[in-house]
Ligand code: SF4
């Protein structure tokens with residue numbers, strides 16, 4: 001069984017937010033909330049400044065505290081692709097998972113359940129990329145199986161310098177940013 005992850009090339013992202021709009025449309029994300037978003041980091045000292053633009057979302061961590069802390073089992077690791085999901089019918093809206101996520105990747109849906117990126121598992125099951133990946137005009141995102149040594153995600157990770165977000169949190173995130 002696959003273990004899905006994503007590789008995002010920060011040199012190609014222009015911050016156009018097409019990924020954010022695509023996610024909202026595909027997943028009918030309620031107004032005022034986002035399952036993905038654009039973050040920017042400026043480093044260096046003038047005039048040698050560097051701007052990193054990142055499309056961020058749930059990292060579908062290998063060691064997800066949001067799953068460990070859930071009292072009902074609503075937050076779980078789906079066998080298909082090891083994707084971290086929430087079963088709305090089992091969620092009591094206690095927000096423990098929101099508090100445990102170092103990435104602020106979750107929100108409470110107006111219908112009362114914890115909500116977040118699903119890696120568009122409904123599309124992936126049909127052989128499609130997640131909506132955000134499929135619409136990116138600069139093709140900066142690559143989705144695939146981290147357990148397949150021949151996958152494009154692994155080729156990119158091996159061939160470019162990269163980083164994950166907040167490694168000190170110890171959650172083993174599965175989104176890698178090429179630098
Ligand atoms: S990014 Fe947050 S919500 Fe997603 S799996 Fe990791 S800890 Fe859980």
Ligand code: SF4
Nearest residue numbers: 070091092094095097
């Ligand atoms: S808000 Fe829902 S998914 Fe999150 S910890 Fe509570 S019961 Fe589990």
